[in-house]
Amino acid sequence: MKHIVDSAPQFEGIDSAGIYLLDSSCGDFVLECHAGLPEWLIDSFSRLTPGSGMHEILYCEENVYPDSSEECSFRFEGSPNVFIKGLFPLIPGETFSSVMFIASSEPEALPLEIRGIMEMLLSMVKASISRIDVENNASLREKEHSLLLETVRDPIFALGDNLEMKYCNGAFRQLVCFEEGANAAAGFPDIAGLELNNLLREKFDEVLDSDNGLRSLTFEYRERIFYTIISRTPDGLFALMNDITEAEQARKKLNFRDRFENVLISISTDFIKMRGSALNLGINDALLNIGVSIEVDRAYLFQFSDELKIMNNTHEWCATNVQPQIDNHQGLRTDDYPWWMNRLNRHWVFQIPRISDLPSWAEAERKLFESREIQSLLVVPIVHGNNLIGFLGFDSVNQEKYWSEDIIDLLRVIGDAIGNALVRNGMEKKLIKMYRRAEKEAQINAVLLKEVNHRVKNNLSEIIGILYAQMRFASNNNDHDDFVQSLISRIRGLATVHDMLSSSGWNPLELTSLARRIIDSAIAYAPNSKKLKASISKTSIRVNPNQAHALALILNELVRNSLKHALTDRDSLKIKVRMRKRRAGRITLVYSDNGPGYPEEVLEFGRKNLGLDLIQNLTIKNLQGELTLQNDGGASAKIVFRRTLTEDGKNESK
Amino acid sequence: MIVEDDHLVSEMIRGMVEELGYEIAGEAEDGHDALGIIKEVKPDVVLLDIKMPRMSGIEAAILIQKHFPTPIVILSAYETEDLVKEASEAGVGAYVVKPPQPAELFRAIEIACCRFEDMVELGDIRMKYEQAMKTIGSLAKLLPVCPGCGEEKRDEDYSSKLNMFLSSIPVEEISRYLCIRCGKRNDSG
Incomplete structure (x- = not known):
């Protein structure tokens, strides 16, 4: 004692x-x-x-x-x-x-821990008392001794100086399967067996040689874990094998839960601030922690794309000496794995403890797993809202494995957390993309707004200009209706080209469309009794907004001129517009009608009206081009100008 | 004079300017043409667009002020701060946004003309100032006392330098330099 x-x-x-x-x-x-x-x-x-x-x-x-x-x-x-x-x-x-x-x-x-120690010490004291009693009180009955020893639940034994068994309790006998009545005084190895002897022998020697005569060790024996205290006694050794299997399992479980909780906390908190490559690192780290915790050989994440048609292995962790498969698992077609997808589509967590147990319709899956030397695997779907976005997979390569419900529940939570992080990251990427697009559009809109402002001011200036010009020419023509009609027609021409240019965002306009629109708009106001036909050649020529603007006004004036002079004595009129590309970026536009043609004085530019004045000045000033008027089966106006696609630069018209 | 590449806009300016009682001395379609016509017609004021082919209004304004100083009014549909600053630095007298009110255009023309006159006057004053500084420099050299030691200058060519300076004085300015007696004699003579 x-x-x-x-x-x-x-x-x-x-x-x-x-x-x-x-x-x-x-x-x-x-x-x-x-x-x-x-x-x-x-x-x-x-x-x-x-x-x-x-x-x-x-x-x-x-x-x-x-x-x-x-x-x-x-x-x-x-x-x-x-x-x-x-x-x-x-x-x-x-x-x-x-x-x-x-x-x-x-x-x-x-x-708490002292209590455990004390229980062991106490067991030793009890056994010691029992021994003392046996030695000192020969009259103590055998039955009482046995009862005393049996009160200790943990295996206890006492050895002599030569390690011969002096006594042991029932728990010990049961542990080593020692038959009561057999040679109780045999050596420790004979009674305990070689395995236990090998585990303890070294410690026996240490205790016998040590100063304090006390040693402890933890070892696993017959699927139980023992914390054993060996103590020196005056005539040998005394040992108590405290069975800590349950405590150890509880501790392991606690550690496992701790580790999982850390992974969960990490995913739930750290992932919030993670973006891009940091999130990828975070997921890889989580896979490592989970893989180590649940003792698998490979942990990975797959994500679906293309409306669940394709799956890609995006993240993977592998234990040492286990072959990575991430490169082999890119662009897999989900149609090729119907059994697999059947389960995932139902959002099931499923495990395959033995690959050979897979049903026949999972042949493709079985072949894939066997080629990867997988023995067991566990799959956790990643679902966001009601949408399957991927899955977590855990492979056991070295042994067959079965995962408990506890683990599956925790993995499900982790799957949800990773799913949230992935979706959030995806949404953020989309938001950033949308924000950048909106920013770009805002910049473009700001430029467009300035351009609109400029164009509107310019158009207003031109309207005022038309009014001044009409006033200037009105002295020769006192017809008020004609004055107003001319004004309306000209302002409408301006409005039409403004509409076309604003629709195109002040980008170059196709000449054919421009001509068609202006001519259609101009002839729409001709009397219904007159038959008018316009033929416009097709061309891919595009002109910059300023040139389009000037050409629209010129064509408007040419059509007005045809309607006013060529249609007077006729019921029908054919208008033709031909456009052609020439060398050095020059464009020829020929407008003609099948009317009576220009009077001679007009051909010599001797007589002027506002329409002709506008056609001539817009060609020369705005287009920096040349105008030729001639009669060729009717009135024909030929305009030659140089095309500039950009408004800026030295060859730009405004 | 109107410098504008858009015919209808130039019609507007022409109509407005004529309404205000001015006469159109000439018209040009871009800055390049404008320089040639200004030399020929010598306008009282130039109404200049900014965005034009071949040569912009700002470039034209710089060259006009350098070679044929004339009051300039910019007429533009653009009104950014940068353009206004550039125009001001190019010697433009006023900046008007299209389409202007006639009164607004009138004020701009008048202000540009006044500013131009001020600029011309300032130029004259500056020239006179520079000339005066030059004269002071010459006179300082001709002082008969050395500014270093205070000794009277007795070098041989001093009188010839003095004579040279006196002979360089323009006839109209000679009275400034005469003594009272000679001045009286000059006045009576």
Whole structure:
């Protein structure tokens, strides 16, 4: 017992320990052995008599761990004070005959890990008492000894100096499958078997050679995990194998959950601020963490495109010595994997513990998995809203594997988080793209607005110009109706070309369309009784807005001229417009009608009216071109000008 | 004079200017043609468009002010700050946005003419100032006392330099330099 008490202060959180035994003759508690206690306590409390206060504490069932004393903490008052952190009955059923206590100078409650240690120490004490009893009290019945040993649930054994088995409890016998009644005094390897002997032998030697005579180790044996304390006794070794399998599994589960929670937190928080390559790195990191946590060989992310017709492996993590497959998994057609897609389309999480168990209609999938040496796999769909956008996959290459519901639930949450991140990232990309497009459009619109402003002002200036010009020419013509009609026709011509140019965004206009529109618009106001036919040659020639503007006004005047002079004595008129490209960017436009032709004085530019004045000046000034009037089966006007596609530059008209 | 490449717009300007009582001295379709016509017709004021083929209004304004200084009014449908600044730096007297009100065009023409007169006057003053500075420099050299040591100058060519300066004084300015007695004699003579 002294040895066990001595070993207690070696553990962190325990300063001192002692064992009180009840002296049945007088009812006092006697401090049987102790370690680390101050002198004053040993002197003052070596014997606790009933009514002394401390005696009652030890004698109170409520204070004894583990029944209800989890928070117990009592004080030996002196200098320094000693705080009892735990009271432990040594023998169940004899609760108040022997109590071991541990203490420290700090008054904290008993820490969890110390309790575990104490339970083991206690088991050792129990076994020690049992042994002492066996040795010292030959009259103790065999049955009682057995009962005492059986109270310890963990395997216990004691060895002699030559490692021969001196005794062991039922838990140990059951563990090593040792038949009761067999040669109990055989050597440890004979009883425990070679496997356990190999696990412990080295520690036995260490304990025998060490100063403090105490060693501990954790090992796995027969699918159980044992935390084993080996202690030196006066005549050999004593060992307690504490079965910590459940605790270890719980710890592993806790670690697993911790790791998963970290991945989840990372995905839910870090992913929010991640963009582009940072998000890719984040997903790769998450796949690594998940892959390691659930002990798979490959973890990957697929994303669908082209309305679920194509799937691409976008991210992948592989364990060491496992072949990456990301390059082989690009542009896969989903139609080729019907079984797979059938499940994903239903948003099912599914696992394939054994590839060979796949149904016959999953032949394509089976072949693919076998070619990748996959033994088991788990698939988690990534769904956003009600749309399938991808899936997470986890391959086990080295062994067949089955994943528990716990893991699947967590992976489902992670899948959702990754899905949100992917969708958000996609939306942000789209938004940025839209924003840039809007910005560009706004810039273009700002330029267009300026251009519109300029054009409107210019058109207004031209209308005023037409009015001044008509006034100038009106002195020879006092017909008010004609004045107004001319004005309307000219302003309409301006409006038509303005409309065409604004529709095209002030880009170059196709000459054929321009001519067609102007002529159609001009002849629409001819009397219904007259038959008019316009033929316009087709051409791909385009002219810049200023030239289009001038040509529109010229054509408007030419048609007005035809309607006014050629149609007077006729019921029908044919108008022809021919356009042709010439060398050095020059364009020829010939307008003709089949009317009586120009009078001679007009051909010599001797007589002028406003229409002709406009045709001539617009050709010369605005187009910087040449005008030729002639009679060729009717009136014919030939305009030659040089085409400039840009408005800017030295060859630009405005 | 009107410099405008759009015939109908030039019709507007012509009509408006004539209404205001001015006469059209000439018309040109771009800056390049304008320079030749200005030399010939010597207009009182030039109404200049900005965006024109071959030579822009701003380029033309710079060359007009350099070779044939004339009041210039810009008439443009564009009204950006940059263009206004460029026009001002090119020596333009006023900037009017098309289509202007007749009164607005009148004011612009008058302001451009006044500004031009001011500029011409300023140019004259500057020329006179430069001439005066030159004369002061010459006189300073002819002071009979050395500005360094205060000694009277006795060098041999001093009197010949003085005579040279006096002979260079224009007849109309000679009275400024005469003594009182000679001045009186000059006045009476």
